[in-house]
Amino acid sequence: LGMPCCPVTWPVGQGKSFGGIIDLRTQSMTVFQAGSEKRPEDFEVIPLTDVDKLRARFGKAYDDAIESMELAVGASIAWDHQEFLAARLTPVFFGSGVNNFGVQEVLNAVVDMSPPPGPRMAWREVGREREQVTIRPEDKGFAGVVFKVQANMDANHRDRIAFVRVASGRYTPGMKMKVQRTGKELRPTSVVTFMSQRREAVDEAYAGDIIGFTIHGGVQLGDSITDGPALQFTGLPFFAPELFMTVVLKNPLRSKQLQQGLMELGEEGAIQVFKPDAGGNMLLGAVGQLQFEVVQHRLKTEYDCDVRLEGCQYTGARWITADTPAELREFENAYPLRMAHDAAGTLTYLCTSPYDVRLAQERFPKIHFHPLREHAGLELQARS
Numbered sequence: 001l002g003m004p005c006c007p008v009t010w011p012v013g014q015g016k017s018f019g020g021i022i023d024l025r026t027q028s029m030t031v032f033q034a035g036s037e038k039r040p041e042d043f044e045v046i047p048l049t050d051v052d053k054l055r056a057r058f059g060k061a062y063d064d065a066i067e068s069m070e071l072a073v074g075a076s077i078a079w080d081h082q083e084f085l086a087a088r089l090t091p092v093f094f095g096s097g098v099n100n101f102g103v104q105e106v107l108n109a110v111v112d113m114s115p116p117p118g119p120r121m122a123w124r125e126v127g128r129e130r131e132q133v134t135i136r137p138e139d140k141g142f143a144g145v146v147f148k149v150q151a152n153m154d155a156n157h158r159d160r161i162a163f164v165r166v167a168s169g170r171y172t173p174g175m176k177m178k179v180q181r182t183g184k185e186l187r188p189t190s191v192v193t194f195m196s197q198r199r200e201a202v203d204e205a206y207a208g209d210i211i212g213f214t215i216h217g218g219v220q221l222g223d224s225i226t227d228g229p230a231l232q233f234t235g236l237p238f239f240a241p242e243l244f245m246t247v248v249l250k251n252p253l254r255s256k257q258l259q260q261g262l263m264e265l266g267e268e269g270a271i272q273v274f275k276p277d278a279g280g281n282m283l284l285g286a287v288g289q290l291q292f293e294v295v296q297h298r299l300k301t302e303y304d305c306d307v308r309l310e311g312c313q314y315t316g317a318r319w320i321t322a323d324t325p326a327e328l329r330e331f332e333n334a335y336p337l338r339m340a341h342d343a344a345g346t347l348t349y350l351c352t353s354p355y356d357v358r359l360a361q362e363r364f365p366k367i368h369f370h371p372l373r374e375h376a377g378l379e380l381q382a383r384s
Helices: 051-058 060-075 081-085 103-113 252-268 289-303 325-334 354-363
Strands: 005-007 009-012 020-023 028-031 045-047 090-092 120-126 129-135 143-151 160-168 177-179 184-186 190-195 198-201 210-215 224-226 237-239 243-249 272-276 283-286 307-311 316-322 339-342 347-351 367-370 372-374
Touching (some): 005 060, 009 060, 051 060, 143 252, 243 252, 252 289, 272 347, 283 289, 289 307, 316 325, 316 354, 325 367, 347 354, 354 367
Parallel strands (some): 005 090
Antiparallel strands (some): 009 020, 028 045, 120 129, 143 224, 177 184, 177 224, 190 210, 237 372, 243 283, 243 307, 272 339, 316 347, 316 367, 339 347
């Protein structure tokens, strides 16, 4: 990334001789003790001013740590909070996640260094025109954007969690909310917040908070959720896939489960799912081979669908739009076997080589080919 680093904590010793970490912010040393059940308050903290005690306890390892720390601090850029907020400087921490050691220092830094929630840009319709508006954290109306959907987090209940970042207003239990893409009312069975594997019910949430809505469908990545105003947040891009595989179900009696699994995984963003307009097997699109393996495993373990993935002729895709419905129909009639719809219902042109797009553009200059779209399927960008 070419980003300079600034040490915030520094290790004393290493391996079996690891003694703890020095916190440059508090000018103290936290003594290491093995054990995953340890809590932050269980670790002994010694101020750096107590030099004799530290040297007597850790000996040469402490002197070496002080020397190397001073060298690293001298060679590094001094901490500048504004540079950090501008993504031009990053802090460095040492610790052990397995032993829950050094984690509290990171969490404290997140609280102290992270910026407050800022304004977000959104679109709204006024009449038949769209205009851009600024949503500020202090606005009274509740507004949030779905940035992640995770299916089957609880295998016993087959639930789905829509993670929402609150952009403005205040959430309270029982309030009426609407998914702006569909215009339908959202009634989550529960609203929770997460800390590692722990879930806690949410009584209220404010701008900047991340909360999870337990749902059973009807919400996709990029959806805007409000308590009234018709808004659409943007900024969650979907890139055109470069790898394609055909899904073949080994047991035809599991077709219903396959459809459900592909629909939910497509909405989740784990894979891009395309349904050819001409019929046939569903297509999976990805930007990396690992995505196919993950989806194949999840289909088997979460939906009891054993599938085989086979290669296909397609090597790329473009989302398409046109200035008029007549022009779009003419293009669809010219390439009926290349048309498909993705999980968001967006019309897609499938191609077998880069030349396909170029030839189609020359033949239909009024058709717009997009290698990028928003997750909600509403904002198509970067025409090419």
